[in-house]
Amino acid sequence: MKELRIGMLGLGTVARGVASMIRRNGQGIAHRTGIPLRLVRIATRNPGKTWGLNLEGVRVDADVDALTRADDVDVVVELMGGLDPAERLLLSALDHGKHVVTANKALIAERGMNLFETAQKNNRELSFEAAVAGAVPIVKAIRESLAANHIESIHGILNGTCNYILTEMRERGLSFDQTLADAQKKGYAEADPSFDVDGIDTAHKLAILSAIAWGTPPDFRSIHVEGIRRITDSDITWAAEMGYRIKLLAIAKRRDHGLELRVQPTLVTVSSMVSQVEGVFNAVFVKGDYAGTTMYHGRGAGEQPTASAVVADLVDLARNQGAGLASRVPPLSVMPQHLSPLPVHDIADLKCEYYVRLAVVDRPGVLAEITSILASHGISIDAIHQKGRAVSQEAVALVIVTHECLEKEMQASLAAMERLESVRGKPMVIRMESGLT
Amino acid sequence: MKELRIGMLGLGTVARGVASMIRRNGQGIAHRTGIPLRLVRIATRNPGKTWGLNLEGVRVDADVDALTRADDVDVVVELMGGLDPAERLLLSALDHGKHVVTANKALIAERGMNLFETAQKNNRELSFEAAVAGAVPIVKAIRESLAANHIESIHGILNGTCNYILTEMRERGLSFDQTLADAQKKGYAEADPSFDVDGIDTAHKLAILSAIAWGTPPDFRSIHVEGIRRITDSDITWAAEMGYRIKLLAIAKRRDHGLELRVQPTLVTVSSMVSQVEGVFNAVFVKGDYAGTTMYHGRGAGEQPTASAVVADLVDLARNQGAGLASRVPPLSVMPQHLSPLPVHDIADLKCEYYVRLAVVDRPGVLAEITSILASHGISIDAIHQKGRAVSQEAVALVIVTHECLEKEMQASLAAMERLESVRGKPMVIRMESGLT
Numbered sequence: 001m002k003e004l005r006i007g008m009l010g011l012g013t014v015a016r017g018v019a020s021m022i023r024r025n026g027q028g029i030a031h032r033t034g035i036p037l038r039l040v041r042i043a044t045r046n047p048g049k050t051w052g053l054n055l056e057g058v059r060v061d062a063d064v065d066a067l068t069r070a071d072d073v074d075v076v077v078e079l080m081g082g083l084d085p086a087e088r089l090l091l092s093a094l095d096h097g098k099h100v101v102t103a104n105k106a107l108i109a110e111r112g113m114n115l116f117e118t119a120q121k122n123n124r125e126l127s128f129e130a131a132v133a134g135a136v137p138i139v140k141a142i143r144e145s146l147a148a149n150h151i152e153s154i155h156g157i158l159n160g161t162c163n164y165i166l167t168e169m170r171e172r173g174l175s176f177d178q179t180l181a182d183a184q185k186k187g188y189a190e191a192d193p194s195f196d197v198d199g200i201d202t203a204h205k206l207a208i209l210s211a212i213a214w215g216t217p218p219d220f221r222s223i224h225v226e227g228i229r230r231i232t233d234s235d236i237t238w239a240a241e242m243g244y245r246i247k248l249l250a251i252a253k254r255r256d257h258g259l260e261l262r263v264q265p266t267l268v269t270v271s272s273m274v275s276q277v278e279g280v281f282n283a284v285f286v287k288g289d290y291a292g293t294t295m296y297h298g299r300g301a302g303e304q305p306t307a308s309a310v311v312a313d314l315v316d317l318a319r320n321q322g323a324g325l326a327s328r329v330p331p332l333s334v335m336p337q338h339l340s341p342l343p344v345h346d347i348a349d350l351k352c353e354y355y356v357r358l359a360v361v362d363r364p365g366v367l368a369e370i371t372s373i374l375a376s377h378g379i380s381i382d383a384i385h386q387k388g389r390a391v392s393q394e395a396v397a398l399v400i401v402t403h404e405c406l407e408k409e410m411q412a413s414l415a416a417m418e419r420l421e422s423v424r425g426k427p428m429v430i431r432m433e434s435g436l437t
Numbered sequence: 438m439k440e441l442r443i444g445m446l447g448l449g450t451v452a453r454g455v456a457s458m459i460r461r462n463g464q465g466i467a468h469r470t471g472i473p474l475r476l477v478r479i480a481t482r483n484p485g486k487t488w489g490l491n492l493e494g495v496r497v498d499a500d501v502d503a504l505t506r507a508d509d510v511d512v513v514v515e516l517m518g519g520l521d522p523a524e525r526l527l528l529s530a531l532d533h534g535k536h537v538v539t540a541n542k543a544l545i546a547e548r549g550m551n552l553f554e555t556a557q558k559n560n561r562e563l564s565f566e567a568a569v570a571g572a573v574p575i576v577k578a579i580r581e582s583l584a585a586n587h588i589e590s591i592h593g594i595l596n597g598t599c600n601y602i603l604t605e606m607r608e609r610g611l612s613f614d615q616t617l618a619d620a621q622k623k624g625y626a627e628a629d630p631s632f633d634v635d636g637i638d639t640a641h642k643l644a645i646l647s648a649i650a651w652g653t654p655p656d657f658r659s660i661h662v663e664g665i666r667r668i669t670d671s672d673i674t675w676a677a678e679m680g681y682r683i684k685l686l687a688i689a690k691r692r693d694h695g696l697e698l699r700v701q702p703t704l705v706t707v708s709s710m711v712s713q714v715e716g717v718f719n720a721v722f723v724k725g726d727y728a729g730t731t732m733y734h735g736r737g738a739g740e741q742p743t744a745s746a747v748v749a750d751l752v753d754l755a756r757n758q759g760a761g762l763a764s765r766v767p768p769l770s771v772m773p774q775h776l777s778p779l780p781v782h783d784i785a786d787l788k789c790e791y792y793v794r795l796a797v798v799d800r801p802g803v804l805a806e807i808t809s810i811l812a813s814h815g816i817s818i819d820a821i822h823q824k825g826r827a828v829s830q831e832a833v834a835l836v837i838v839t840h841e842c843l844e845k846e847m848q849a850s851l852a853a854m855e856r857l858e859s860v861r862g863k864p865m866v867i868r869m870e871s872g873l874t
Contacts, residue, residue: 021727025585031652031775032584032767129582135728137582145566145574147469148462148748215468273734276713290458291572291735291745297710297874298731308728311585323762330469338468437734 003036004318007073007098009064009089010080011044011051014103014130017307018077019053022314029311033318037311043067068093075099075317077310078107087111094118094126101313103130103306109204109220112211116331125320126331127313132205133158133282135305136298137312142212142286143333149288151213155436156250158205160280160300161189161196162228166246166265167278170236176229188280198227199248199263206250209284210261214254214342215334222344224262231265235357235428238399239267242383244355245275249433258343260350267355267432274436285437293437350407353382353432358417359395359424360386366422367398373416374402377409395424401432440473441755444510444535446501446526447517448481448488451540451567454744455514456490459751466748470755474748480504505530512536512754514747515544524548531555531563538750540567540743546641546657549648553768562757563768564750569642570595570719572742573735574749579649579723580770586725588650592873593687595642597717597737598626598633599665603683603702604715607673613666625717635664636685636700643687646721647698651691651779652771659781661699668702672794672865675836676704679820681792682712686870695780697787704792704869711873722874730874787844790819790869795854796832796861797823803859804835810853811839814846832861838869 006022008015022029022037030036042055043064050060068076068089076093078100080086086107090100095118102108108115108128119126129139133156142151157163161183168179180197183189195201207220228248239246244267253260268275273295277283282300287293299305320328332339360366367386374381383401402410414427443459445452459466459474467473479492480501487497505513505526513530515537517523523544527537532555539545545552545565556563566576570593579588594600598620605616617634620626632638644657665685676683681704690697705712710732714720719737724730736742757765769776797803804823811818820838839847851864 017727021585025587025726028587029585031771034772135725135731137578137731140577140582141574144753145577145749146745147752148458148466149745150462150465273710273713276710288572288745289462290454290741290748292742294572294574294733294735296731296733299729304727305729308583308586308725311727312582315584316581319765320760320762323757323765325757325760325762325765328756328760328762328765334468335471 001035001074001321003038004314004321005038005040005072005074006077006314007041007043007067007070007075008039008077008079009043009067010078011042012079013303014306014310015079016051016053017303018079018310019055021307021311023054029315033315034322035318037314037318040072041067041070064089065092068098069096073098075101075314078102078104079310081106083107083110087115090115091118094122094124097122097124099125099317101127101310101317103128103310105131105201105204105208109207109218112218116336119331120336123327125317125327127316128208129313130306130309132208133284133296134298134300134302135308136282136284136296136300137309138209138284138296139212141294141296142209143329146286146288146291146294147333149290152254152287152289154209154213154250154252154284154286155274155433156206156209156284157247157274157277157282158250158284158300159196159202159248160282161193162202162248163277164188164280165197166228166231166248169231169233170240170245173233175233176231197229199225202248202250202263206252206261206263210252210259212333213252214259215332215339216342217339219261219341219344222261224347226264228265230428234397235430238357238385239355242401243270244268245270246430247274247277251433255345258345260345262347262350264431267430268436269434272436295437348408348411351404353404353434354402354410355430355432356400356402356414357428358398360398361394361422361424362396363422369420369422370398370417373413377413379405379409379413438472438758440475441751441758442475442477442509442511443514443751444478444480444504444507444512445476445514445516446480446504447515448479449516450740451743451747452516453488453490454740455516455747456492458744458748460491466752470752471759472755474751474755477509478504478507501526502529505535506533510535512538512751514751515539515541516747518543520544520547524552527552528555531559531561534559534561536562536754538564538747538754540565540747542568542638542641542645546644546655549655553773556768557773560764562754562764564753565645566750567743567746569645570721570733571735571737571739572745573719573721573733573737574746575646575721575733576649578731578733579646580766583723583725583728583731584770586728589691589724589726591646591650591687591689591721591723592711592870593643593646593721594684594711594714594719595687595721595737596633596639596685597719598630599639599685600714601625601717602634603665603668603685606668606670607677607682610670612670613668634666636662639685639687639700643689643698643700647689647696649770650689651696652769652776653779654776656698656778656781659698661784663701665702667865671834672867675794675822676792679838680707681705682707683867684711684714688870692782695782697782699784699787702867704867705873706871709873732874785845785848788841790841790871791839791847792867792869793837793839793851794865795835797835798831798859798861799833800859806857806859807835807854810850814850816842816846816850
C-alpha cells in the first residue's frame with residue numbers, strides 16, 4: 001500500500017477539521033506512518049458548499065452509497081452522526097472491503113455489535129476513538145495501555161455541554177434555564193438540548209467505555225440515566241457550602257456478579273481532581289487493579305480536538321497497513337470469542353451516600369417526622385442543614401446528607417416524606433461519590 | 438506463536454509486580470492478546486531470594502548473559518536499571534533476536550539511539566512505556582494518539598519524590614531538609630536522593646518525551662536542569678500568598694528554530710490543573726495544534742503502577758505477534774530515516790516571568806537601588822512585596838514578580854543585585870509559567 005485513500009461521509013464541523021488536519025499535517029503524519037493519508041472522496045448533502053477548504057484532488061458529491069463501494073477508497077470515515085443511514089452505509093463499506101473510522105457514539109453504543117461482527121467477517125478494522133471524549137485518547141488507553149489490568153471502575157465527565165452548564169451555574173449563580181439559554185447562544189448547546197442535558201449522550205459514551213473495559217457487548221439500554229434539568233442553583237450553592245461540586249458523572253463499576261452502570265448528577269468533594277474539570281472539558285478516571293487510578297483530560301468536542309482523534313485512528317490504520325496487518329486490537333479489546341455480557345445491577349441495589357433537599361414547613365416536629373422516616377429505613381444521617389432560608393411563603397429548605405444506604409430504602413423514604421403534610425413539593429435527591437482522586 | 442515467552446532481568450520491586458500481574462491477570466490478558474504471556478526465566482543477583490512469589494515453572498538464576506541468548510525467550514524485560522551492564526545485555530538480546538521491553542529511563546535517554554538502531558537492524562521491537570510516568574500511558578499517547586498533531590509544548594510533573602517533597606513542604610510548613618529526611622523514612626526518597634531532587638531523573642524522562650514528540654534523537658545533555666534543593670519554606674509561603682504553587686516542571690516547547698528544554702522549579706497558578714497534581718502523583722500536559730491540551734495523570738512509580746506499564750508493552754507485543762508483524766510503531770514515533778536533531782536553545786535566550794526573593798537591609802533607598810537595576814536591564818515589575826519579616830537580625834525579605842523578560846537580562850540583574858551592599862546572600866530566582874491548563 002502506497003497511500004491510505006480516505007472517503008469521508010459528511011462535511012460538518014469535525015469533517016472539516018479532518019480535511020484540514022490531513023492537509024496541513026500531512027508530511028509529519030507520513031513521516032510517522034510511512035504511508036501518506038490521502039483524502040480522495042467526500043459525500044455530503046450539499047456538495048457545493050465546501051467552506052473555503054482546499055479540496056484540490058478530492059471528489060465531492062452527494063452519493064453516499066457510491067462512496068462506500070468506491071474502488072479508490074481504502075477507509076471510510078463516517079462523520080454524519082445518527083443511526084440511519086450511517087449504519088447501512090458502514091455495513092456496506094465493510095462488506096465492500098473498506099476499513100471504517102467513525103466518531104458516531106450513538107451508532108457504536110446502540111448497534112455496535114452488528115458492525116463489529118461485519119468488520120470481523122470481512123477482516124477489516126473498525127475504529128472509534130473520536131466517539132468518546134474528543135481529543136482525549138481514552139479508548140486506546142483502556143483497550144491497550146490498561147489491557148492487562150482488571151478494571152475496577154470508570155468515572156467520566158463525558159459531555160461538555162452539561163459540564164459547561166453546571167460550571168456556569170456555580171460561577172454565575174444562575175438557574176439551569178438561564179444558563180442553558182446562554183449556552184445555546186454561544187453554540188455550546190444545541191437548539192434541542194435533550195440529548196445532552198438528559199444524559200443520553202453521556203450514556204452512549206459510557207456504554208462504549210464499559211464494553212471495552214470489561215469485554216462485554218455495549219449495553220446502552222441497561223444504563224440508568226438521569227440528566228441535569230432538575231439541578232437548581234440552590235443545590236449548587238448548598239453543595240458548595242458543604243465542600244462539594246455537582247458534576248454529571250458517568251459511573252461504571254465492576255461488582256461481584258455484574259456491573260453498576262449509571263449516569264447521574266453527583267456530588268464530588270471540591271478538593272478532588274474530578275471537581276477541577278470545568279467548563280467544556282471532559283475527563284475520565286479509570287481505576288485498574290495494578291495501574292491504580294489514571295486520569296485523562298482534554299477537550300471533548302469541537303472541530304479540531306475531535307479531528308485529532310479521527311486522524312489518530314487513521315494513523316493507527318496506516319501503521320498497521322504498513323506493517324502488513326489488519327485488526328491488531330479487537331474493537332472491544334477482548335477477542336470476539338471471549339466477549340460475554342455481564343448482568344447490570346438494578347439501580348435499586350445501588351449503595352451510596354445521598355444529598356436530599358426538601359422544602360418543609362417551619363414548625364416544631366417536622367425534623368422529627370423526617371428523621372424518623374429515615375431511621376425506619378435504616379438510613380443514618382451524616383449532616384443536616386436548615387438555615388431558615390424561605391423557599392416559599394411558608395417553607396424553608398432542609399438539606400440532609402446521609403451515610404451510605406440502599407437506593408431502594410432511599411426511594412421508599414422519599415416517597416414517605418412526600419406524603420407528609422409538612423413537606424412541600426418533590427424532594428430533590430442527588431447521589432454522592434466519595435473516594436475519587 | 439503460541440505464547441510470548443518472557444525472560445526478565447532483575448527481581449526488584451517492579452519486576453515482582455510484573456511477575457505477579459502476569460500470573461494473576463494472565464487469563465484476562467490472553468483473552469485480549471490471543472497469545473498468553475509466560476514468564477520463563479529470571480536472572481537476578483540473588484536467585485535464592487524470590488520474595489514469596491509463585492515462580493513455578495520459571496527458571497531463576499544469576500546468569501544475565503545467558504538469559505539474553507536463551508532459545509526459549511522471545512522478549513527480554515529489563516528491570517535492573519542503570520547504564521551498565523543493562524546496555525550490553527539489551528544489545529545482546531536484540532542481536533540474538535529477542536524483543537526488548539525496558540523501564541530504564543536513563544538508558545533510553547542517554548544511549549537510546551544505539552539501542553533503537555540495533556533493534557531496527559534486527560527487526561525487533563524495543564518498548565519503554567514504563568520509563569516515563571509509571572502507570573500513565575504517556576509514551577503511547579504521544580507516539581500514537583497525538584501522532585497527527587504538531588506538538589507545541591509538553592509540561593510534566595515526572596518525579597514523584599520531588600512532587601511529594603514540595604507538597605509536604607507546603608502542607609506542613611517544613612524545610613526541604615526536614616521533608617527529605619521524612620520522605621526517606623517513608624521510602625519515598627532514596628538514601629542518595631540527588632538523582633531525584635537535582636532533577637536528573639526528570640530530565641531523563643523529558644529527553645524521552647521530547648524525542649517522541651518531535652522525532653529527534655533523545656538529547657539529555659542539552660537539557661537545562663535545576664533541582665529543588667534551594668527551595669525554602671518561605672518561597673513556598675510567598676508563592677501561596679500570591680496565588681501560586683511551586684512544582685518541579687519538565688518543560689519542552691517547539692520554538693521557531695529549535696526546542697526549549699528545561700527542568701526547573703516553577704511557579705504555577707493555584708487554580709491551574711497542574712497545581713492540583715500533588716504528592717507522589719505524576720502528570721503530563723501535551724499541547725497539540727489540533728488536540729489542544731490533553732492531560733494524563735496517575736501514579737508515576739511503585740511496584741504495581743510501573744508493572745502495569747511494562748505489561749502493557751508486553752500486551753502490545755503479543756498483539757503485534759498475533760497479527761504477524763513486528764515494529765508497527767517506530768520507537769521515536771517517526772520512521773528512523775526521518776529522525777532529525779533539532780537545536781536546543783540556550784537557557785540565556787529563555788523568555789519568561791520571574792519570581793525573585795532577596796534578603797535586603799531594611800533602610801531607605803534599597804528599593805530604589807534594586808528597581809533601578811531591573812529597569813536598566815529592561816525588566817518591568819509586575820508586583821513587589823515586602824512585609825518586614827525579619828530573615829536575619831538586620832535583613833528583611835523582598836519578593837519581586839517581573840513581567841516577561843530575557844533570562845540573560847535577569848541573570849545580569851541578579852549579579853548586579855548581589856553586589857549591592859544592601860543585599861545579603863544570594864538572591865533566589867524561580868521561573869513562572871503562565872497559561873497552563
